[in-house]
Amino acid sequence: DTEVTQTPKHxxxxxxxxxxxxxxxxxxxxxxxxxxQKAKKPPELMFVYSYEKLSINESVPSRFSPxxxxxxxxxxxxxxxxxxxxxxxLCASSQVxxxxxxxxxxxxxxxxxx
Amino acid sequence: QQQVKQSPQSLIVQKGGIxxxxxxYENTAFDYFPWYQQFPGKGPALLIAIRPDVSEKKxxxxxxSFNKSAKQFSLHIMDSQPGDSATYFCAAxxxxxxNEKLTFGTGTRLTIIP
Numbered sequence: 001d002t003e004v005t006q007t008p009k010h011x012x013x014x015x016x017x018x019x020x021x022x023x024x025x026x027x028x029x030x031x032x033x034x035x036x037q038k039a040k041k042p043p044e045l046m047f048v049y050s051y052e053k054l055s056i057n058e059s060v061p062s063r064f065s066p067x068x069x070x071x072x073x074x075x076x077x078x079x080x081x082x083x084x085x086x087x088x089x090l091c092a093s094s095q096v097x098x099x100x101x102x103x104x105x106x107x108x109x110x111x112x113x114x
Numbered sequence: 115q116q117q118v119k120q121s122p123q124s125l126i127v128q129k130g131g132i133x134x135x136x137x138x139y140e141n142t143a144f145d146y147f148p149w150y151q152q153f154p155g156k157g158p159a160l161l162i163a164i165r166p167d168v169s170e171k172k173x174x175x176x177x178x179s180f181n182k183s184a185k186q187f188s189l190h191i192m193d194s195q196p197g198d199s200a201t202y203f204c205a206a207x208x209x210x211x212x213n214e215k216l217t218f219g220t221g222t223r224l225t226i227i228p
Contacts (some may be wrong), residue, residue, distance in 0.1 A: 041220070042219065043158065045216055106157050108155075
């Protein structure tokens, strides 16, 4: 299995809603990442988990809350988002220390905040 | 210093022609330079990558040329095909306080016309 699976593929939520994005991989990768990508822009790093511990938080607002319950799963909890948070949210995984060698992205969740 | 500059922003090439995308960086601590290909609605996929101690790497129709002294690298797509139409991102891998991080270029939207 060489895939990173993200669910849901599309999500529309109101500014008062609470929702979660899910990411799963079974490649034995111990580094997992959340990226945000706006239209016609490169992916922007949000969070990095290494061995299930948060190692990088790129000063992301607290309305985004990551969670890594085990080595295969990565969640992103969303609460009180703003319309400008609408974007494609990408999950990726890699071997620890090998991010550029084997960075596998999921297809993303297209999030629309209304 | 963490930026990776990419050009052109968009590129139209005739089928069978050579597509060339250029990137430049400032941080000499970057240690790996991958290229990603992204189709609409999909996550980026690793296309080809190079280390700074190598001046050229070729995989099929795709070639990376790397000029360490000029801090520039480029992607050449030979015999470009309509299926190559996608957005291409160069990237550079760096380590900060033991954490690896990919810095992406701004992207090039490539269109191959018949």
